[in-house]
Amino acid sequence: MFERIHKGNVYFNLVNGEWVECLSKKSLEIFSPVDNSLVGKTQLLSREEIDDIIMNSKQAQKAWRDTPLSQRAKILERAADILEENIELLSKILETEIAKDTDSAVSEVKRTADFIRFTANEGMHVQSEAIGAEQFPGFKKNKISYVARIPLGIVLAISPFNYPINLTASKVAPALIAGNSVILKPPTQGAISALYLAEVFHQAGLPAGILNTVTGRGSEIGDYLITHKEINFINFTGSTVVGRHIAQIAGMVPMLMELGGKDAAIVLEDADLSMTAKNIVAGAYSYSGQRCTAVKRILVMNAIADQLVELIEEEIKLLKVGNPAKGIQITPLISTQAADFVEELIKESVEKGAKIVIGNRREGNLLYPTLIDYVTTDMRLAWEEPFGPVLPILRVNDIEEAIDIANRSEYGLQSSVFTKNIDLAFMIANRLEVGTVQINNKTERGPDHFPFLGVKSSGMGTQGIRYSVEAMSRPKAIVINLNS
Ligand code: NAP
Ligand code: G3P
Numbered sequence: 001m002f003e004r005i006h007k008g009n010v011y012f013n014l015v016n017g018e019w020v021e022c023l024s025k026k027s028l029e030i031f032s033p034v035d036n037s038l039v040g041k042t043q044l045l046s047r048e049e050i051d052d053i054i055m056n057s058k059q060a061q062k063a064w065r066d067t068p069l070s071q072r073a074k075i076l077e078r079a080a081d082i083l084e085e086n087i088e089l090l091s092k093i094l095e096t097e098i099a100k101d102t103d104s105a106v107s108e109v110k111r112t113a114d115f116i117r118f119t120a121n122e123g124m125h126v127q128s129e130a131i132g133a134e135q136f137p138g139f140k141k142n143k144i145s146y147v148a149r150i151p152l153g154i155v156l157a158i159s160p161f162n163y164p165i166n167l168t169a170s171k172v173a174p175a176l177i178a179g180n181s182v183i184l185k186p187p188t189q190g191a192i193s194a195l196y197l198a199e200v201f202h203q204a205g206l207p208a209g210i211l212n213t214v215t216g217r218g219s220e221i222g223d224y225l226i227t228h229k230e231i232n233f234i235n236f237t238g239s240t241v242v243g244r245h246i247a248q249i250a251g252m253v254p255m256l257m258e259l260g261g262k263d264a265a266i267v268l269e270d271a272d273l274s275m276t277a278k279n280i281v282a283g284a285y286s287y288s289g290q291r292c293t294a295v296k297r298i299l300v301m302n303a304i305a306d307q308l309v310e311l312i313e314e315e316i317k318l319l320k321v322g323n324p325a326k327g328i329q330i331t332p333l334i335s336t337q338a339a340d341f342v343e344e345l346i347k348e349s350v351e352k353g354a355k356i357v358i359g360n361r362r363e364g365n366l367l368y369p370t371l372i373d374y375v376t377t378d379m380r381l382a383w384e385e386p387f388g389p390v391l392p393i394l395r396v397n398d399i400e401e402a403i404d405i406a407n408r409s410e411y412g413l414q415s416s417v418f419t420k421n422i423d424l425a426f427m428i429a430n431r432l433e434v435g436t437v438q439i440n441n442k443t444e445r446g447p448d449h450f451p452f453l454g455v456k457s458s459g460m461g462t463q464g465i466r467y468s469v470e471a472m473s474r475p476k477a478i479v480i481n482l483n484s
């Protein structure tokens with residue numbers, strides 16, 4: 001099924017329904033973070049080639065927007081089936097290309113199939129409506145507005161390395177069901193996984209040109225793509241640094257952005273500490289902490305801090321460390337630079353007096369799960385996003401201090417509150433400046449039809465299936481004026 005997408009270890013781009021080699025034949029070598037073996041080579045496209053690919057997308061979208069919604073939905077449903085039929089192959093590619101542990105890799109593919117299916121169904125219910133004028137003072141029944149929902153045109157989808165299949169589909173599927181065509185710029189590390197997904201959509205019957213891919217370093221072709229005059233919407237997931245840059249140069253193009261996070265778990269004296277510790281460890285260390293919604297700091301009341309630290313340490317000891325395989329949770333980080341950065345934050349906090357409870361051990365890009373106690377607000381680890389398996393404990397005197405530290409973060413993705421007092425949980429939740437508050441649960445994006453959003457430096461706009469379909473479409477009002 002996937003033999004078209006590459007020749008040997010060179011992976012092409014999907015353009016107008018064909019897998020084509022770039023004119024320069026220049027390519028980028030992708031090495032596995034697991035063992036530094038060559039995974040494959042992806043192509044470096046020129047601006048002229050990007051222009052042609054975007055013009056093809058524009059032309060193809062004209063027919064796609066008029067394709068009946070039920071037909072668009074059927075193609076998405078078929079894509080979901082094909083994903084599930086290839087879950088073994090695709091999860092293995094994720095393990096190799098981004099060192100995702102087996103359980104998380106299988107879950108990413110399965111979740112993506114569920115996402116696409118749900119999107120197909122949800123898209124059928126983003127309906128048109130008719131509004132009568134007479135509700136408004138001074139107007140009569142002789143004026144009716146027929147409000148249709150129409151696509152925006154070409155959506156530029158840019159996805160991150162840590163979910164190259166799921167966070168590509170979370171842009172592509174809602175864009176397609178809304179009637180847009182898509183230009184996909186996958187992450188360099190993760191591009192091969194995303195190219196397989198593109199072929200899944202093609203094999204599902206997506207017409208030529210509706211999904212085209214453009215591979216290459218974001219730092220080299222990103223600005224050209226972002227500022228291209230034919231792009232009608234930008235759907236970006238990635239770091240805050242890049243997101244800010246994109247927002248600065250994009251001009252009037254509407255966009256959806258999911259950026260960095262520093263999700264805090266606030267733990268009150270009456271919390272069920274055993275449940276809390278299990279949630280915190282799952283939230284902080286899955287996929288080695290390389291999740292935007294990972295639990296990235298603990299704000300715990302002094303009175304129960306020692307107990308909680310002990311329980312978290314016990315849970316960490318149960319984590320399995322190694323290369324991606326069944327039952328392994330902690331795998332090598334995406335790059336040496338990423339591992340260096342995490343180590344830098346750990347070192348700085350220890351130099352300033354923080355205490356390593358467990359971990360702080362490295363073998364190549366493999367960092368052992370690390371818990372650091374007595375982290376204070378003068379340390380970088382209290383504020384910066386490590387994107388690795390390290391968790392700082394900040395001990396606080398009371399709820400006010402916890403809310404203050406939580407809200408002083410530049411980020412505002414999610415927070416957790418652990419307590420048995422639901423009134424108190426709601427009071428705290430209402431004061432936290434984030435997109436989502438989880439009560440008695442780890443921070444997480446799923447289920448994927450829930451609204452998912454970041455505020456402040458964590459993003460703009462709202463994802464979540466229906467929200468994404470609405471973001472990548474717009475009302476078109478046709479007002480009927482009757483003579484009577
Ligand atoms: P990244 O370095 O920002 O890259 C994200 C995507 O942007 C990649 O496809 C990248 O391409 C591309 N890119 C880079 N520079 C660009 C430019 N100038 N113009 C256009 N595109 C450009 O992020 P990452 O390392 O892949 O992911 C980790 C970060 O993303 C973390 O901060 C994490 O918190 C955040 N993230 C957030 C969410 C969320 O839902 N909020 C989800 C996942 C990740 P290249 O790969 O070729 O550089
Ligand atoms: O970093 C990816 C972000 O979307 C988190 O997703 O489902 O792991 O919380 P999840």
